[in-house]
Amino acid sequence: MKVLTLILLLSLLQGCVSWLQRQPEPPTLASLPSRESAVEATPVEAMTPERVMEDYRALLQQPAPPELTHEATRRLADLQLGQGERRLAGEAQGLSAEVLFDSAIKLYRQLLEQNDDITGRDRLYYQQARAEVLVGRLEASQQTLDRLVREHPESLYFQEAQFRRGEWLFTRADYAAAQRAYAAAVAAGGDSPFHQRALFKLGWALFKQQQFDAALDAFVALLDLRADTLNRLDSKTLTPSDRELMQDTLRVTSLCFTQQGGAGGIDRYFQSNGERPWLHRVYRSLGNLYLKQERVLDGADAYLSFVRRSPSHPQAPSLQLLAIESFQSHGFPGQALAAKRELAQRYRQDGEAWKGLEHESRIALTPHLRKYLRDLASHYHALAQQPGKVKKGQRDTWFSESVVWYRHYLSRFPGEAQSGRINFLLAELQFERGEFGQAVVEYQRTAYDYPPHKDAAEAGYAALLAFDRQKSLLPEVQRQAWQRQGAESGLRFADRFPADKRTAGVLSRSAQQLFQLGHYGQARKVAQRSLEGKTGLDVKGQRVSWAVAAHAAFELADYAEAETGYNKLLQLSAGDKAGQGTIREKLAAAIYQQGRILSEKGEAAAAAQHYLRVGRVVPDASIRTTAEYDGAASLIAAGQWGTATGVLEGFRQRYPEHELTIDVERKLALAYLQNGQPLEAAAVFARVAVAPLATEVQQQAAWQAAELYQKAGSDKRAVTAFKIYIKRFPQPLEPAMEARQQLVELYQRLHEPAKRDYWLRQLVAVERKAGAAGSERSRYLAAQAALRLAEPEYTAFVKISLKRPLARSLKRKKRQMQRAIKAYDLAAGFAQADVTTLATFRLAEIYRLFGESLLTSERPAGLSAEELEQYELLLEEQAYPFEEKAIEAHEQNARRAAQGVYDDWVRQSFSQLAQLNPARYAKQEQGERVFNEMR
Structure with missing residues (x-):
């Protein structure tokens, strides 16, 4: 009978485990990425290195298995090597560093000679080579590294060993062999410093062999890897070693290109090998190299080659400026002028190169453009004005060139005081050449578009003269429009220069005409000036001026001033009933607009x-x-x-x-x-409810009615109202879901749990069918509802104890476990962080509690001691998978901390992990120091 009971229990437990393994993971748990959790360090008793080495020596004197002897020997050698390093650094006392290194070398050799099949031979070679270097046996160290790379090409130390070999060979001018060693280190890949240093030295080894294309490939690969460092080459954030590495790499790259045709070689190489964001560094470096060699034209050509290649690059303007400065400082004025002209043409305001420049580059380039444009305009202006005979058409060419650069300057810098004088000279030249229409434009610009200057009034009056000269040349059909422009020009003159003796009669210009042209601000000012003038206006003139002032104020949104004007107009128009109707409407509008402005404020x-x-x-x-x-x-x-x-x-x-x-x-x-x-x-x-309203209005009224009942404390009437709302307005989904949530809370307050649970289930069911109509809020409500429905299932699971007869209670416990897991899976499926963390915690606890229930279940009666022991072992074996599942679920919850989710349930998962897996989550593991670099 006892054996039968054990077999039956084993069958039930194995069924639980098999079922557990078949259960799908909760949808929001299995998809999370794995991440290591931080573990606090556990302090250990400090021991001196001398004491540890003494203990190892004592251990080696005792009989022990070969594995233990090997490990003790290796650890003793490592300790001696480390202590020797500390002795060199003045951080330790005792035996000399040389003695310690010698002893370590002997131990490493002993280990390597004892057994060819021992694991970690590559590390032993590595440590031996380090010790040999530290003790000054460089030849021996290289031989040890040779054996390491030959016997262990897969070793973690392979890359560094090859780099060290390459350095040794390079110093001995064996560049071909060094190249092979560096290439092997590069081929090992990775992000270690040795990879980049090996690339650099590989390029040098190839350069030494005059294999310039291959050397460039290595240097370019290194520059690609350090692109971020190149971007910061001019900043103070780089370490001296990083800056020196990049500068050396650029310098030797430039040396390669001097052998490949200079700037043309750069163009050809990168046309074949693709553009680089740091390419300007190479051109600049080559130009600098040429200038140091006093090859000025070649240096400037290097700078300009990049500018022509990438004119909108942030560094292109500075390189062109370097070229100009190089020409000027080394006595090449013709080339300097041509370079200025090229710069001005390239970075025209409407040109693609200027449009492509970054804002900061534009700001930096602007002062230079201002100077060079003046230089170009002055140069050709001086040529055009020089006395004596010149070749036919040459003076016109110089004049045209001067006009071009004046216009370029003015379009670029229209608001500067100096621009006024330049604009006046341009207008004068055009007037003298009979270009009166263009002269009008430039005179007016000179008079009105610049800060006050000595030529402004003269230019404004000259514009009126040019209007008259141009008018006589126009056909009759065009004269009216031209005359209207001239009248406005005269008004501008009167406004700008009121003290000028030529301003008499300017205010005769009609304010009404300005209003019709849409110049509301100016029209109002002129109207006010006309009303304030000493000459006075008749009633009709006053009505016109007040009308212009009132209408212009209205258009300018000065509605209080407009109201004043319209009231004045009503007084002046007392006998004009028809005219008053329009004015009264405008008056009402002005009052209304004052209210609107205050509303907006x-x-x-x-x-x-x-x-x-x-x-x-x-x-x-x-x-x-x-x-x-x-x-x-x-x-x-x-x-x-x-x-x-x-x-x-x-x-x-x-x-x-x-x-x-x-x-x-x-x-x-x-x-x-x-x-x-x-x-x-x-x-x-x-x-509102009985009126034939739009659906949206009815919906709002229905909701407000329900809310009023609720706020008034009439819960039953509120229940009825919310049910009506749900029936009539199932869409949009979110407010209907809110109504269901209100019913849940109302039935909770009315102590009707069955009806409350019905609406909780409705929240879940409706959201699961919602599809695209669902929202974040509706999913949250459904998730909370599912969670509330799951909690009773969890409570029921916890209450079931495993008692005799175990088969029956275990079956009940398992069935309720499945119900609880299914309920929490449903809640977690809505992907709401606070619900998911609680659901995950509960799932983990279900697994843990089920395992604990097995271990604490009532034991069958009448078992012998041996049978009881076997039964206990069987229970532990069957409970273990549930503990593993609990740990896995708690770990999934804990990993949410890395995503910024750290609520109470995540904290509790961390606490449970500390109890379930203390070896991992309750202490800090101690690791050996790994030496990554030989010194």
């Missing part, structure tokens, strides 16, 4: 006063309905609920059929609610 109460003033000042204004509606809205915004209800009720009575009435009802309800009049608000909602 957030001054709702003041805005309401203006809106409501429209009806008092202009009762028959067409804008009155809108003004009163906006006035009521402003009163609501200002919190003046009582006043707002009066205005809104008045609107309903005066305009019962108005299209705004529906919205007025809604605002009226709000006002009543805020004013503490819920019954009146309810009456308004009742009217």
Whole structure:
């Protein structure tokens, strides 16, 4: 009977394990990336190196298995090597460093000679080579490294060993052999410093053999790897070693290209091998090299080659400036002028090169452009003005060149004081050549578009003369438009130069004409000046000026000034009833706009006063309905609920059929609610409910009704209202889900758990069918609902104890375990962080508790001691997978901390891991020091 019981229990437990292995992972757990967790260090008792070495020597004197002897010998050798290094550094006392290194070398050799099959031979070679270097036996060290790379090409030390071999061979001028060693180190790949250093030295070894193309491949590969360092080459963030490596690499790269045709060689190489973001460094380095060799033309050509290749590169302007400076400082004026011209043409404001430049590059280049444009314009201007005979057409060519560069300068720097003088010279030249239309443009620009300068007034008056000269040359059909432009030019002159003796009569220009041209600000100023003038205006003239002033103020959004003007116009137009109608409408609009501006500033109460003033000042204004509606809205915004209800009720009575009435009802309800009049608000909602409204309005009213019931404490009526809302408005989904959530809370408050759970299940079911209609909020509500439904399943699982008869209670426990896991899987499936962490924690606890239940279950009665021991072992074997699953689930929860999720459930998972797996999560492992570099 006992044996039968054991067999039956084994069968049940194995069934649980098999089922466990078949269960799918929760969808939000298995997809998370693995990440190591930080573990706090556990302090250990400190021991001196001498004491440890003494212990190892004592251990080696005792009989021991070969494996232990080997490990003790290796550790003793490592300790002697480390102590020797500390002795060299002055950090240790005792035996000399040479004695320690010699002893370590002997031990490494002993280990290597004893057994060819021992693991870690490559490390022994590596350590021996280090010791030999430290003791000064360089030849022996290289021989040891030769054996390392020959016997262990897969070793972690292979790359460094090959690099060290290459260095040794390079110093002995065996460049071919050094090349092979460096190439092997490079081929090992990786991100170690040896990879990059090997690339650099590989290039040098090839350079020494005059294999320039291959050397360039190595140097370019290194520059590619250190592209970020190249970007920061001019900054102070680089270490001296990094800066020196990059500068040396660029220098030797330049040396290679001097053998490949200079800048042309760079062009050809990178056309075949692809562009690089750091390419400007190579051109600059080559140019600098040529200048040091006093090859000025070649150096400047190197700079300019990159500019021509990549004119919009951030460094292109500085390289072109270097070329110009090189020409100027070394006595090449013709080439300097040509380079300036090339720069000015290349970086024209409308050119692709300028458009492609970064903002910072434009700022840096601008002062140089300003100077060079002046230099070019002055140069050709001086040539055009020189006396004596010149070749036919040459003077016109120089004149045209001067005009071109003046225009280029003016288009580039239109607002500078010096530009005024340049613009005046340009206008004078065009006037003398009979180009009066162009002269008008340039004279006006000179007079009005620059800060005040000595030529401004003369240029403004000269523009009027040019208008007259050009008018006589135009056909009759064009003269009116040209004359209108001349009149405006005269007005500009009067405004700019009021004290000029030639300004007489300028104000005769009509303010009305300026208004028609759309110059509202200027028109208002001229109208005001005309009204303020000493000559005075008749009534008709005053009406015109006041009309211009009022209309211009309105267009400029100065509505208070416009209101003043319209009131003045009403006084001046007392006998003109027809004209007054239009003015009254404009007056109403000006008052309304004052309210609108205050509304936009957030001054709702003041805005309401203006809106409501429209009806008092202009009762028959067409804008009155809108003004009163906006006035009521402003009163609501200002919190003046009582006043707002009066205005809104008045609107309903005066305009019962108005299209705004529906919205007025809604605002009226709000006002009543805020004013503490819920019954009146309810009456308004009742009217809205029976009116033939749009669906959206009905939806809002239905929701507001339900909320009012809820706030009033009428839970049952609120339940009915929310059910009606869900039935009538299942879409959009999110508010309908909120309504279901409200029903859950209401039934919770009404102590009706069955109905509460029904709506919890509804939240889950509706969201699972929602598809694209779901939202983050609806998924959150569904996740919370699923979690609330899962908690009772977990509680029921915890309460089931494994008692005799074990087969029956185990079956119940397993069934409830499956129900709980399924419930938490469902909750986690909605991908809500706070729900997922709790669900994951519960899943882990389910596995852990199930395993613990097995271990603490009631034992079958009547077992012998041997049978009981076997039974205990069987229980531990079957409980182990559940503990592993618990650890796995807790680890998945803990990894969420790396994603910024660290709530109470993640913290609890960390706590459980510390108990379930203390070896990993409750202490810091101690590791051996790994030497990554030989010194």
